[in-house]
Amino acid sequence: MRRFLLATTTAAALAGGAIFLVPGSAAADPDPTDNILVFALGFTADDPDPTNDLIAFVPGDPEPTDPAEPTDPAPDYECRGAEKGVYRICLYNESGVEISGRTFKDYQNGIFIKNSDNITISGNTFKNMTGPKAWAGVHVKDSTDITVTGNTFTNLTNAGRMHGVYLVRTSDSLVENNKFLDVTGDPVRLRDAAHNNTVERNTFINSGRYALLSEWGMLPPYGMEECSTGNVLKNNKYRFNTPNQVKVLSGGRSGGTVGLEWGTCSPAGVKDGGGNRKI
Structure with a gap:
């Protein structure tokens, strides 16, 4: 059964490589490889707008990509x-x-x-x-x-x-x-x-x-x-x-x-x- 595990941290902490999990979230799961880690960036007082800061990562799945990333690998060359x-x-x-x-x-x-x-x-x-x-x-x-x-x-x-x-x-x-x-x-x-x-x-x-x-x-x-x-x-x-x-x-x-x-x-x-x- 796939479970959602909540991790709360700030962007600064993520940048430093720190990850905080809710206590007991993974220990009680017999198959933690199927879990989804949800990082809620800035769910603390230092983030005035946490509504757009949710990132989900499924272990074993490809890492998420920015949906705005262009699929065309060739750059655009601006005309003038x-x-x-x-x-x-x-x-x-x-x-x-x-x-x-x-x-x-x-x-x-x-x-x-x-x-x-x-x-x-x-x-x-x-x-x-x-x-x-x-x-x-x-x-x-x-x-x-x-x-x-x-x-x-x-x-x-x-x-x-x-x-x-x-x-x-x-x-x-x-x-x-x-x-x-x-x-x-x-x-x-x-x-x-x-x-x-x-x-x-x-x-x-x-x-x-x-x-x-x-x-x-x-x-x-x-x-x-x-x-x-x-x-x-x-x-x-x-x-x-x-x-x-x-x-x-x-x-x-x-x-x-x-x-x-x-x-x-x-x-x-x-x-x-x-x-x-x-x-």
């Missing part, structure tokens, strides 16, 4: 400036960080990364994202060695401007083994001198407006951004979203009265590396 209120978490000037096992939903955007290296985004879910400033589930600027792997991107919408992964001035990065479903913009978009990135072994279903992997920028004469080089799409599975969609597009630019143009970079910054197949 233009990103505040637009992205869920932001990484600035970070190295060696991994964000994994989280669900990002009902925000405009998920993760923003800037001036960082050796970052891994793995095993997360990005879903139901939309809004006037919805750009990407994972939006990266001015960074290197970013790995986006094993994530699911579902129902990301903002006409053709919402992407699953958006790499801007970001190089030597890998987008692999992700699932993209119902992403209205091109699921992976490169911009402004994004070099030597690989997109492989992903699944694209009903995602994209122009291509599975595309490069676009405010290129001359509409801006001063630069063409990208050395990016490859290979060994992916896909189901196109529109009749005119293709696998890769490079050298996209727009401005003035011309509208959207493709193929303005030479050599092309994005290539089909083979092994991509329809499903």
Whole structure:
């Protein structure tokens, strides 16, 4: 039979390792291992409010945890400036960080990364994202060695401007083994001198407006951004979203009265590396 044993003490006494039991509470119990010890902190005159100071500990059971303790082991990284209120978490000037096992939903955007290296985004879910400033589930600027792997991107919408992964001035990065479903913009978009990135072994279903992997920028004469080089799409599975969609597009630019143009970079910054197949 499980019994409640009352121990009264002050917080100071507990901090010093002292425990006071009600006399005779355990000695008369033939099976004290089944007892519950209840520590009533401050049930003395030095505690003006003892109503919230009750802690129960069951011997043999796991120690109690604070119910307010977050279950997600990954810390939140606060967004600031233009990103505040637009992205869920932001990484600035970070190295060696991994964000994994989280669900990002009902925000405009998920993760923003800037001036960082050796970052891994793995095993997360990005879903139901939309809004006037919805750009990407994972939006990266001015960074290197970013790995986006094993994530699911579902129902990301903002006409053709919402992407699953958006790499801007970001190089030597890998987008692999992700699932993209119902992403209205091109699921992976490169911009402004994004070099030597690989997109492989992903699944694209009903995602994209122009291509599975595309490069676009405010290129001359509409801006001063630069063409990208050395990016490859290979060994992916896909189901196109529109009749005119293709696998890769490079050298996209727009401005003035011309509208959207493709193929303005030479050599092309994005290539089909083979092994991509329809499903």
